[in-house]
Amino acid sequence: MHIKSLTEHRQDFRNALLNWFRDYQREMPWRNTDDPYYIWVSEVMLQQTQVKKVVDYYERFIAKFPDVQHLAAAPLQDVLKVWEGLGYYARARNLHKAAQVIVNELDGEIPLDYATFRKLPGVGDYSAAAVQSIAFNAPYAAVDGNIKRVVSRLFLMDAPINDAKSAKLFQGRADELLDPTVPGLFNQAMMELGATVCRPKSPTCLICPVNAFCEAFGTARQDEFPKRRERKPVPEHHIAVGVIYRGDEVLITQRQFDGLLGGLWEFPGGQIADGETAEDACVRQIAEVVNVSVGNIKYLARVRHAFTHFKIVVDVFTCDYVSGEVVLNGPRDAKWITVESLGDYPLPRATHKFLDKLR
Helix, strand or coil: CCCCCCCCCHHHHHHHHHHHHHHHCCCCHHHHCCCHHHHHHHHHHHCCCCHHHHHHHHHHHHHHCCCHHHHHHCCHHHHHHHHCCCCCCHHHHHHHHHHHHHHHHCCCCCCCCHHHHHCCCCCCHHHHHHHHHHHHCCCCCCCCHHHHHHHHHHCCCCCCCCCHHHHHHHHHHHHHHCCCCCHHHHHHHHHHHHHHCCCCCCCCHHHCCCHHHCHHHHCCCHHHCCCCCCCCCCCEEEEEEEEEEECCEEEEEECCCCCCCCCCEECCEEECCCCCCHHHHHHHHHHHHHCCEEEEEEEEEEEEEECCCCEEEEEEEEEEEEECCCCCCCCCEEEEEEHHHHHHCCCCHHHHHHHHHHC
16 A cells, blocks of 8 residues: 655645544533633643543533632642542642642743743643643644554654653654644644544554555554553552541541652551561551551451552451550641541542442
């Protein structure tokens, strides 16, 4: 099959892609606005998260924080609560922090300037290019996982898409393809193509609007691309957690703001040592983490949860407070609260997996 050269027919490629996108793009709430705040929130939420999951979160978030001023003024706990279950909580913390910078230092206006926007907390190359191009029509090519996959097949690129060293190569190819007259629309079209047609598995190449320009399709090698660097096996950690009752109250602790699940609340516990039973680990970790001794320990549940780079198996116990003043070794805060009021606090997904049994 004869493939049209992208060097010679670049504008034809752009036109074919944009015509397809105008006809077939999916309906999404953030596509009906040119408000840079709404576009920014959507782009942050869409990082490493599927569109169908994001829509509800996006609508709740915008209803609660309708502009950058409302977001900046809100307590971080409120922001984390609305984000609860969406994962990658550093995104929410950075969005909140960036909103405060915009309100306090940039006159409450989302920067029109790429370099200024790029310096905001949590803003990387991708989100800066996406927001600046979609909201302000600035000529920056956004490169996410979908776009890398499209580009790797168009050009038969051997560079692994999951290797940071390849980023410049993919950025260079995306820069070449970008339509500078409608960069925001073009970036969205490329992302949409990757999400709906040029999929990781079983790409629907026969109906692809730009298959005439694709080297992988022309040589029937689409299943060989994109290339990936082999990942190491994902480690699994075994954790014991204790729900400590003192009358009708239970003790929860808050994680430090920096790091995994930063700012969320959980029951005290920690990793089980080699040769240690889960029950013994629960008692030991409670003593180490909150300086409390417990008794009447009963097994409640086992839950499993996967993060990006590791998995956890959590054995959960209920127990009674015996003695000790709460002194924190690790968490940033602790509270005795009723089980009924647990819903007021942002909790990790692993905790939600056993809340029904607790209630």
